[in-house]
Amino acid sequence: MSIVNRPLSPHLEVYKPQLTSLMSIFNRLTGLALSVGTLFFVWQLLAAASGPAQFAWFQALAGSWIGLAALFGWTLSLFYHLTNGIRHLVWDAGYGFDLATTYRTGQLVIVATVALTIIAWIGAFFVRGGF
Amino acid sequence: MTDRMRSPLGHVYGLGSAREGAKEWWSMRLSSLALIPLGLWWAAEIIGHAGADYIGFRLWVGSPVTAILLILTIAVTFYHTAHGVQEVIEDYVHHEGVKLASLVALRFGCVALTVAGVFSVLAIAFGH
Numbered sequence: 001m002s003i004v005n006r007p008l009s010p011h012l013e014v015y016k017p018q019l020t021s022l023m024s025i026f027n028r029l030t031g032l033a034l035s036v037g038t039l040f041f042v043w044q045l046l047a048a049a050s051g052p053a054q055f056a057w058f059q060a061l062a063g064s065w066i067g068l069a070a071l072f073g074w075t076l077s078l079f080y081h082l083t084n085g086i087r088h089l090v091w092d093a094g095y096g097f098d099l100a101t102t103y104r105t106g107q108l109v110i111v112a113t114v115a116l117t118i119i120a121w122i123g124a125f126f127v128r129g130g131f
Numbered sequence: 132m133t134d135r136m137r138s139p140l141g142h143v144y145g146l147g148s149a150r151e152g153a154k155e156w157w158s159m160r161l162s163s164l165a166l167i168p169l170g171l172w173w174a175a176e177i178i179g180h181a182g183a184d185y186i187g188f189r190l191w192v193g194s195p196v197t198a199i200l201l202i203l204t205i206a207v208t209f210y211h212t213a214h215g216v217q218e219v220i221e222d223y224v225h226h227e228g229v230k231l232a233s234l235v236a237l238r239f240g241c242v243a244l245t246v247a248g249v250f251s252v253l254a255i256a257f258g259h
Contacts, residue, residue: 005136006136028219031215031216031219032216032219034212035212035215035216038208038209038212038244039244041177041248042205042244042247042248042251045192045201045247045248045251045252045255046247046248046251048185048188048189048192048251048255049250049251049252049254049255052185055185055188056185059182059183059184062181062182063181063182068181071177071178071181075174075178078170078174079174082166082167082170082171085163085166085167086167088163089160089163089164092160120174120175120178121178123175123178123179124178124179124181127178127179128179128181128182
């Protein structure tokens with residue numbers, strides 16, 4: 001009687017990793033990483049509102065290699081979450097569910113993430129005149 | 132048994148949809164949609180101002196279009212963050228007490244950060 005034809009969530013420990021499942025997991029991980037990143041941007045605005053000393057302190061941290069590496073990770077996460085988010089919105093609208101399309105859009109997201117990150121940092125290099 | 136998703140016992144107990152999920156779902160999609168242009172703009176500006184000096188950064192933040200876009204970005208981002216992280220907490224934190232505490236901390240944190248961000252932008256824009 002209790003048997004119901006409900007779809008089951010995969011148990012991650014026994015689930016063979018595939019492009020589709022990994023991309024789903026990374027959507028959440030990048031979302032969490034971006035949440036942490038927002039703390040720093042509010043900190044930067046707060047520092048700019050507080051005074052030159054506080055702002056200089058923050059900019060020194062942001063301009064250090066650790067700061068730049070974190071910013072690089074943030075842009076990579078942002079472009080992934082953003083492009084994969086568009087993929088999710090297309091699914092929500094009811095398109096692209098068949099397996100072949102799902103894989104193709106998944107590969108497209110990865111290519112777009114890498115391309116946008118590279119473009120953003122090349123752009124930043126010219127705007128800033130080097131690092 | 133047909134393709135019905137609810138078990139007979141669950142049906143008797145009245146378990147199932149609280150009929151309020153659609154609003155949550157729609158709000159999350161709306162914020163996602165808004166964050167596509169805002170996120171791209173923000174990323175471009177953040178990288179562009181990574182090494183900015185105090186005066187230059189404040190001039191940028193305080194200009195009307197930037198201030199408006201920043202406030203929009205902050206508000207939508209923390210709305211999206213609150214609901215997105217809530218989903219993760221509800222999926223992976225199983226201890227009721229810890230779950231409740233995490234959800235409260237998340238909500239308080241997101242509101243506090245929104246206020247801090249918006250206030251900072253306004254303070255700069257109005258020349259504090």
